Amino acid sequence: MTRRFWRPVSWFLRLKGETRVARKTDGLAFITILEALEQASELEELQTLSERLRDYFQVDHLVYHWVSGAGEQYGCGTYDPAWVARYVAQDYLRVDPVVTGCYQRFHPVDWKHLNWSGKAAQAFKAEAVSYGVGNQGFSVPIRGPSGQFALFTVSHHCDDASWARFIVENRRELILTGHYFNQKALEFEPGRAPEAARALSPREVDAMTFLAMGYSRAQVADTLSISEHTLRVYIESARFKLGAANTTHAVARALQQGLIVV
Numbered sequence: 230m231t232r233r234f235w236r237p238v239s240w241f242l243r244l245k246g247e248t249r250v251a252r253k254t255d256g257l258a259f260i261t262i263l264e265a266l267e268q269a270s271e272l273e274e275l276q277t278l279s280e281r282l283r284d285y286f287q288v289d290h291l292v293y294h295w296v297s298g299a300g301e302q303y304g305c306g307t308y309d310p311a312w313v314a315r316y317v318a319q320d321y322l323r324v325d326p327v328v329t330g331c332y333q334r335f336h337p338v339d340w341k342h343l344n345w346s347g348k349a350a351q352a353f354k355a356e357a358v359s360y361g362v363g364n365q366g367f368s369v370p371i372r373g374p375s376g377q378f379a380l381f382t383v384s385h386h387c388d389d390a391s392w393a394r395f396i397v398e399n400r401r402e403l404i405l406t407g408h409y410f411n412q413k414a415l416e417f418e419p420g421r422a423p424e425a426a427r428a429l430s431p432r433e434v435d436a437m438t439f440l441a442m443g444y445s446r447a448q449v450a451d452t453l454s455i456s457e458h459t460l461r462v463y464i465e466s467a468r469f470k471l472g473a474a475n476t477t478h479a480v481a482r483a484l485q486q487g488l489i490v491v
Contacts, residue, residue: 258285259402266409267485272417275410276305282406283307286399288385289363293410295379296322303414306382312360326350331370331380335474337404339396340366341389365392367400369407372474373415381407401443401477408481429488433467436460438489441480 262285266278275293283291292306304313315321322328330343345354358364363384371379383403385392429437432453439449450460464476471486473479483489 263406263409263484266406266413269413272305275413279306279410283383286383286403288383288395289361290382290384292382292384293379293407293414294328294382295377295411295414296328308362309360312357312362315356315360321353324349324353326353327366327368327382328380331368332378334370335372337367337369337400339392340368340384363387365389367392367396367403369404371407371411373411377415379407379411379414381410404477405481405484408478409485412482412485429467429470429483430463433463433470434483434489436463437467437480437483440464440476441484441489 262278262281265274265281269275269278279291279293283289290307292308293304294306295303316325326343326345327338327340331338345351363386365387366382366384369381371381373379381403385395387395435453436449439452440446444452446457446460446464450457453460464479467473467483468476468479471479471482471488473482480489
């Protein structure tokens with residue numbers, strides 16, 4: 230199995246001792262970062278944006294990790310370079326409960342819900358924490374073309390109650406961010422032609438737009454004066470056209486492709 234990252238492991242920055250420069254005060258900062266991510270044209274920009282997002286979410290670490298169908302690894306994020314080097318050298322991809330657990334799932338996962346009971350998993354977790362990886366984590370599994378599998382992850386050191394509140398407050402933004410990272414990574418993949426966007430109907434555009442604005446399905450249906458059953462038909466149709474795994478992914482892809490504007 231060939232393993233490589235976009236840049237040498239020294240490209241990953243250590244968090245300790247750094248000063249946080251951004252704070253999560255409103256949605257404007259988040260939108261600005263997503264726009265910068267959409268417009269990124271160099272790999273180095275993804276690293277810079279991962280640091281900005283870490284500061285925005287106020288977590289210890291934020292990482293995007295890709296495994297291609299051929300087994301190659303790529304990534305960007307804020308882990309200690311020594312941990313990245315150790316992870317690759319020890320082939321921890323095989324025993325990492327986050328990778329093995331998320332590979333069997335399509336929905337975001339709180340690390341507490343993964344299986345850490347085995348001796349190898351416990352040893353791996355202890356070593357990861359010793360390198361500064363948080364005791365809490367949240368990962369978004371993403372699947373792409375030709376066997377691509379990716380994870381977008383945030384981790385932090387805190388108690389269970391604080392982490393639960395964080396997930397409730399940030400879940401939607403984290404999912405959107407993960408899919409934005411993956412879309413940009415696919416654009417940078419050598420030899421890959423961009424996928425043509427499929428047009429959405431006016432009602433599908435309306436439904437996706439209101440969902441992107443944070444409306445619940447009941448609120449969207451009420452706003453459009455349609456039943457929730459009819460709304461579900463529009464959403465599923467849009468999801469199919471966009472090749473999305475779920476509604477949140479569909480919203481992210483519609484935004485990425487410029488099919489809706491919020």
